[in-house]
Amino acid sequence: MSETPITHEHIIKSYDAELARLLDEITRMGQLAGEQLAMAAAAVEERNSDLAARVVEGDNAIDALEHDVSHDVLRLLALRQPIARDLRDVLAALRIAADIERIGDYAANVAKRAIALNQNAPMRPAASLPHLAQVAGGMLRDVLDAYRRSDAVAAHEVWKRDVQLDTLYTAMFRELLTYMMEDPRNITPCTHLLFMAKNIERIGDHATNIAENVYFLVHARPLVEERRKGDHTSTLVD
Amino acid sequence: MSETPITHEHIIKSYDAELARLLDEITRMGQLAGEQLAMAAAAVEERNSDLAARVVEGDNAIDALEHDVSHDVLRLLALRQPIARDLRDVLAALRIAADIERIGDYAANVAKRAIALNQNAPMRPAASLPHLAQVAGGMLRDVLDAYRRSDAVAAHEVWKRDVQLDTLYTAMFRELLTYMMEDPRNITPCTHLLFMAKNIERIGDHATNIAENVYFLVHARPLVEERRKGDHTSTLVD
Numbered sequence: 001m002s003e004t005p006i007t008h009e010h011i012i013k014s015y016d017a018e019l020a021r022l023l024d025e026i027t028r029m030g031q032l033a034g035e036q037l038a039m040a041a042a043a044v045e046e047r048n049s050d051l052a053a054r055v056v057e058g059d060n061a062i063d064a065l066e067h068d069v070s071h072d073v074l075r076l077l078a079l080r081q082p083i084a085r086d087l088r089d090v091l092a093a094l095r096i097a098a099d100i101e102r103i104g105d106y107a108a109n110v111a112k113r114a115i116a117l118n119q120n121a122p123m124r125p126a127a128s129l130p131h132l133a134q135v136a137g138g139m140l141r142d143v144l145d146a147y148r149r150s151d152a153v154a155a156h157e158v159w160k161r162d163v164q165l166d167t168l169y170t171a172m173f174r175e176l177l178t179y180m181m182e183d184p185r186n187i188t189p190c191t192h193l194l195f196m197a198k199n200i201e202r203i204g205d206h207a208t209n210i211a212e213n214v215y216f217l218v219h220a221r222p223l224v225e226e227r228r229k230g231d232h233t234s235t236l237v238d
Numbered sequence: 239m240s241e242t243p244i245t246h247e248h249i250i251k252s253y254d255a256e257l258a259r260l261l262d263e264i265t266r267m268g269q270l271a272g273e274q275l276a277m278a279a280a281a282v283e284e285r286n287s288d289l290a291a292r293v294v295e296g297d298n299a300i301d302a303l304e305h306d307v308s309h310d311v312l313r314l315l316a317l318r319q320p321i322a323r324d325l326r327d328v329l330a331a332l333r334i335a336a337d338i339e340r341i342g343d344y345a346a347n348v349a350k351r352a353i354a355l356n357q358n359a360p361m362r363p364a365a366s367l368p369h370l371a372q373v374a375g376g377m378l379r380d381v382l383d384a385y386r387r388s389d390a391v392a393a394h395e396v397w398k399r400d401v402q403l404d405t406l407y408t409a410m411f412r413e414l415l416t417y418m419m420e421d422p423r424n425i426t427p428c429t430h431l432l433f434m435a436k437n438i439e440r441i442g443d444h445a446t447n448i449a450e451n452v453y454f455l456v457h458a459r460p461l462v463e464e465r466r467k468g469d470h471t472s473t474l475v476d
Contacts, residue, residue, distance in 0.1 A: 067460070074325065081319035087312065091332075098336070112472045119475045177429065181422040187415060188474060191432065195472070198433070222305070234350045234433070236426060237357045 015080050022072055022093045023148065029065045029100045030144040034137050036062070036107035037203065041133035043114045044126055044196070052118070055111035062104035069097040085220075092217045096147060099206040099213075103140060106199040106206075113192040120189045125179055128172045129193065132200045135165050139207040147214050155214035156223065158207060165204040166231060172197045173233040201231060253318050260310055260331045261386065267303045267338045268382040272375050274300070274345035275441065279371035281352045282364055282434070290356070293349035300342035307335040323458075330455045334385060337444040337451075341378060344437040344444075351430040358427040363417055366410045367431065370438045373403050377445040385452050393452035394461065396445060403442040404469065410435045411471040439469060 036055050043052035073094045076082070082090055110133070117126065139158050146154035173194065180190045215223040274293050281290035311332045314320070320328055348371070355364065377396050384392035411432065418428045453461040 074329065077315060077329075078321045078325055083316045087316050091312065091315075094329075094332075095336075098333075109472060116473050116475050177425060180418065180425045180429075184419040184422075187418045187425070191415065191418075192472070192474075194429065194432070195436070234347060234430070235354050236430075237354050 015076075015082070015086070018072070018076055018080070019086070019089055022069060022076070022090070025065055025069050025072065026093055026097055026100065027144065027148060029062055029069070029097060029104075030140065032058070032062050032065070033100050033103045033107060034140050034144075036104055037110070037133055037137050037140070037200075040107045040110040040114065041130040041137075043111055044117065045130045047118045047122065049115045049118045052111040052114040056108050056115075059104050059108040062101055066097045066101040069093060085217075088217050088220065092147075092213045095213050096210050099209045103203050103206050106203050109199050110196045113196050117189055117192050117196075123179065123186065123189050123193065125172065125175050125190065125193055128168075128175065129196060129200070132165070132168050132172060132197060135161075135168060136200045136203040136207065139165065139204055140210075143207045143210045143214065147210065147217075150214070150218055152215045152218035155211040159211035159215075159223065162204045162208045165201060169197055169201040170232045173236075177236075198231075253314075253320070253324070256310070256314055256318070257324075257327055260307065260314070260328070263303055263307050263310065264331055264335055264338065265382065265386060267300055267307070267335060267342075268378065270296070270300050270303070271338050271341045271345060272378050272382075274342055275348070275371055275375050275378070275438075278345045278348040278352060279368040279375075281349055282355065283368045285356045285360065287353045287356045290349040290352040294346050294353075297342050297346035300339060304335045304339040307331060323455075326455050326458065330385075330451045333451050334448050337447045341441050341444050344441050347437050348434045351434050355427055355430050355434075361417065361424065361427050361431065363410065363413045363428065363431055366406075366413065367434060367438070370403070370406050370410060370435060373399075373406060374438045374441040374445065377403065377442055378448075381445045381448045381452065385448065385455075388452070388456055390453045390456035393449040397449035397453075397461065400442045400446045403439060407435055407439040408470045411474075415474075436469075 036058055039051055039058075040055045042048065043055060073090055076090055080086075110129075117123070139161055143155055143158040146152075146158060176190045176194050176197070179186045212223045274296055277289055277296075278293045280286065281293060311328055314328055318324075348367075355361070377399055381393055381396040384390075384396060414428045414432050414435070417424045450461045
């Protein structure tokens with residue numbers, strides 16, 4: 001029986017190694033999604049359709065990583081049967097990977113619309129988009145950093161920042177409406193910009209989802225707070 | 239030791255009961271989401287803002303059910319430590335509940351925008367929305383039915399139907415653009431309708447996600463097929 005502690009230690013070490021691998025995969029996913037978003041914004045700013053096409057193509061790598069995470073989670077649950085904090089760790093990984101996968105989709109959609117946009121004359125309101133992307137990208141970076149450090153306070157700070165992104169989005173939405181009303185030729189490109197801005201606003205929502213998961217991971221209870229209304233444009237009448 | 243089989247049977251029965259409860263919760267969630275979508279569409283068709291307000295309010299019930307599902311999944315994983323098909327069942331429940339929760343959000347968003355829309359004069363293209371909602375609602379109902387019966391073939395059929403919804407969405411998108419170009423006063427209400435149509439198109443995407451989960455549940459391998467491009471409007475140039 002003298003080997004039992006060693007074997008037990010071995011199991012624990014191996015479990016920790018698997019969890020660390022999961023965290024690495026998610027960190028890699030998050031970095032890729034952040035890069036995709038920044039490149040999509042650059043593609044708009046520089047009217048660079050080749051760059052946009054690379055972003056559309058690059059989404060596959062994020063999808064493949066999410067597939068790896070799901071596979072590893074299934075394997076880890078089946079073989080290790082974790083409980084309590086360990087179980088929350090594994091399920092948070094699954095959820096956070098799903099959020100990052102969606103963020104990648106949104107970045108790819110911004111890039112796809114950038115290609116269509118670049119076939120029209122330049123539009124002044126397009127200049128507001130990179131800033132929106134920068135704010136959303138900052139939220140993503142900081143919430144993933146909070147996740148790596150299991151820092152619920154930092155996660156909550158990111159969660160609160162979403163209101164700034166919503167304010168920027170609403171301002172851009174109103175700006176786009178005035179451009180559309182000014183000249184009917186602006187309508188199609190502005191419609192693309194509306195959806196691009198909305199995609200970035202949604203990236204902020206997914207960053208707040210990740211923040212909620214970090215909070216639950218640490219505290220084993222949900223982050224309950226009066227949720228900001230998010231997109232205020234849905235109630236605009238004129 | 240004679241009690242072992244009885245205890246074992248008891249554990250199995252109790253596990254099955256917990257899984258059945260999970261399935262019931264998800265079925266209830268799906269029914270609610272389907273009703274919410276139908277009511278949101280009716281609120282548009284009848285220009286009924288009271289009904290729309292009830293849909294916005296009603297989303298809380300779906301969110302609460304998703305919370306119950308997440309809680310039950312965590313408990314089931316910790317206490318029962320399922321493997322193989324049982325584990326896939328539990329994780330599918332978690333994912334499908336998340337998809338239904340999003341579908342509920344989209345239905346509530348359609349309702350929220352219906353309230354804004356009803357403050358403007360009636361718009362002819364609004365008449366296309368209920369049909370879009372009907373197609374998406376049909377996909378949701380059928381994929382949940384496939385889920386209850388663990389029927390991967392039926393799930394795959396629903397998955398294929400998403401292309402019809404995308405076609406309807408693209409037609410409505412184009413119709414809305416022409417209305418916006420015709421009269422600048424149409425721009426704000428048509429913008430709401432653009433997002434409402436997009437919300438319903440996204441409900442179809444979530445129904446296909448559920449279909450993919452049912453397929454994986456049954457076959458333990460992902461549904462791999464050339465994915466339909468979905469929203470074709472992102473490449474529209476004029």
